[in-house]
Amino acid sequence: MKVFQVQLVQRQQVLQHDNQQSLLENLEQHNIPHEYQCRSGYCGACRTKLLQGKVSYRQPPLAFLQSNEILLCCCQVESDLILDL
Numbered sequence: 891m892k893v894f895q896v897q898l899v900q901r902q903q904v905l906q907h908d909n910q911q912s913l914l915e916n917l918e919q920h921n922i923p924h925e926y927q928c929r930s931g932y933c934g935a936c937r938t939k940l941l942q943g944k945v946s947y948r949q950p951p952l953a954f955l956q957s958n959e960i961l962l963c964c965c966q967v968e969s970d971l972i973l974d975l
């Protein structure tokens with residue numbers, strides 16, 4: 891299983907992420923609350939700026955995303971990430 895580093899620049903914190911759970915769940919486990927509603931790619935509430943790195947989606951999300959944004963509830967991490975969090 892691949893483990894990625896997810897750097898949260900505003901918090902100056904680095905989390906390990908292995909895609910066994912969503913990034914949103916990983917943040918919550920570390921007591922880092924983040925906005926969410928649907929938790930499945932529809933609403934866009936969990937939208938977050940990706941500063942560096944790559945994610946993918948099992949199904950194209952319905953929520954509108956800028957090219958530098960990701961959905962924490964449903965993206966698959968594909969590389970180490972730097973997030974604007």
Ligand code: FES
Binds near residue numbers: 929930931934935
């Ligand atoms: S919580 Fe709705 S898109 Fe992520």
